[in-house]
Amino acid sequence: MRLNKERTLLVTGGAGFIGANFVLGQMAQGVSRIINLDALTYAGNLDTLESVKDHPDHVFVLGSIGDRPLVEYVLNRYRPDAIINFAAESHVDRSIDSPEAFMQTNLLGTFQLLEASRLYWRQLPDKAKKSFRFVHVSTDEVYGSLGDSGKFVETSRYQPNSPYSASKAGSDHLARAYFHTYGLPVLTTNCSNNYGPYQFPEKLIPLMINNAVQGKPLPIYGAGANVRDWLFVSDHCRALERVLEAGTPGEVYNIGGNNEKTNLEVVDTVCALLDEMLPQSPYRPHRKLITFVGDRPGHDLRYAIDASKIRRELGWEPHETFETGLAKTVRWYLDNASWRQRVLDGSYRGERLDMPENLA
Numbered sequence: 001m002r003l004n005k006e007r008t009l010l011v012t013g014g015a016g017f018i019g020a021n022f023v024l025g026q027m028a029q030g031v032s033r034i035i036n037l038d039a040l041t042y043a044g045n046l047d048t049l050e051s052v053k054d055h056p057d058h059v060f061v062l063g064s065i066g067d068r069p070l071v072e073y074v075l076n077r078y079r080p081d082a083i084i085n086f087a088a089e090s091h092v093d094r095s096i097d098s099p100e101a102f103m104q105t106n107l108l109g110t111f112q113l114l115e116a117s118r119l120y121w122r123q124l125p126d127k128a129k130k131s132f133r134f135v136h137v138s139t140d141e142v143y144g145s146l147g148d149s150g151k152f153v154e155t156s157r158y159q160p161n162s163p164y165s166a167s168k169a170g171s172d173h174l175a176r177a178y179f180h181t182y183g184l185p186v187l188t189t190n191c192s193n194n195y196g197p198y199q200f201p202e203k204l205i206p207l208m209i210n211n212a213v214q215g216k217p218l219p220i221y222g223a224g225a226n227v228r229d230w231l232f233v234s235d236h237c238r239a240l241e242r243v244l245e246a247g248t249p250g251e252v253y254n255i256g257g258n259n260e261k262t263n264l265e266v267v268d269t270v271c272a273l274l275d276e277m278l279p280q281s282p283y284r285p286h287r288k289l290i291t292f293v294g295d296r297p298g299h300d301l302r303y304a305i306d307a308s309k310i311r312r313e314l315g316w317e318p319h320e321t322f323e324t325g326l327a328k329t330v331r332w333y334l335d336n337a338s339w340r341q342r343v344l345d346g347s348y349r350g351e352r353l354d355m356p357e358n359l360a
């Protein structure tokens with residue numbers, strides 16, 4: 001399947017971090033018309049889409065993937081050639097305090113989206129039916145936690161440990177069932193932790209940058225020993241393009257950057273970059289702002305992705321190393337202080353992390 005100008009993509013959650021990076025990347029390439037369905041929860045931000053607001057190939061629809069009549073209307077009105085489902089509640093901490101929204105969107109919302117897609121897809125002409133794709137964007141957290149060694153492969157056992165990962169695991173199973181039961185051409189991707197521009201500042205890297213530039217404490221859970229496998233967001237978006245273009249329906253693709261770092265290493269590197277980029281800052285060395293706080297319940301120790309399948313079968317390679325990607329990210333947040341500020345002026349309250357006064 002080739003992406004081209006005539007192609008219409010329904011992107012859900014395209015006002016969030018990864019979805020918006022995907023939409024902006026697609027628009028920059030001029031390869032597709034985008035219908036962007038997003039409920040604009042606290043994590044959705046139209047500021048991020050400002051540059052494509054009046055673009056004739058970008059249509060923003062405010063609404064939920066769980067709103068079946070709306071989703072059916074959007075499908076029949078815009079006739080997409082493919083759907084890419086980013087829409088989700090995505091923050092583990094929030095899922096611990098308020099799991100219900102996670103079940104509503106990640107489980108039931110994905111179900112409604114799949115079901116509406118199936119009804120739409122089955123009445124397409126044969127050629128369009130054959131080339132139609134539904135890409136379900138998921139996470140490595142569905143596989144649970146690793147010990148000191150080993151990596152997640154596509155066949156690793158599902159062992160979700162948080163309400164977030166359990167809801168995503170459930171959505172992956174639904175996606176799988178829609179392929180096996182109905183033949184809907186679904187492809188699922190499980191990706192490791194992303195970082196980069198436009199990430200909501202409740203997530204580790206933007207939170208640390210944000211606090212550090214203001215001289216506020218940098219709260220790290222436990223001893224900072226939890227390991228995540230970091231991937232620069234545009235590398236994730238390019239992987240999703242490859243899955244859309246060349247992936248095999250029914251298959252699962254793990255996506256990861258082979259960049260395992262402890263949380264403490266990540267924060268240390270952010271601090272070192274800030275020391276370098278802000279030589280006049282009164283808060284240098286920024287690492288003295290690091291503060292260890294009580295660990296969160298059920299905190300998975302280590303995630304690591306074996307991405308050899310997507311590398312081998314679809315020829316995908318990340319472009320950024322952790323060092324180059326992180327330097328670009330820190331630079332971006334420094335250069336886009338007004339984006340940061342407007343996000344923080346909004347509904348963000350910095351729940352959890354034990355130290356709310358440090359987060360806003």
Ligand SMILES: NC(=O)c1ccc[n+]([C@@H]2O[C@H](COP(=O)([O-])OP(=O)(O)OC[C@H]3O[C@@H](n4cnc5c(N)ncnc54)[C@H](O)[C@@H]3O)[C@@H](O)[C@H]2O)c1
Nearest residue numbers: 013015016017018039040041043044064065087088090194
């Ligand atoms: N961020 C990561 O590190 C990471 C890693 C792997 C996979 N993922 C997955 O990628 C996807 C995107 O993650 P993100 O970090 O961009 O999340 P995000 O929280 O930044 O954005 C989610 C977007 O979905 C929208 N949304 C929420 N509920 C909705 C609903 N019911 N209907 C329509 N829109 C809704 C929000 O308004 C927001 O714009 C998620 O499915 C997540 O599970 C994220």
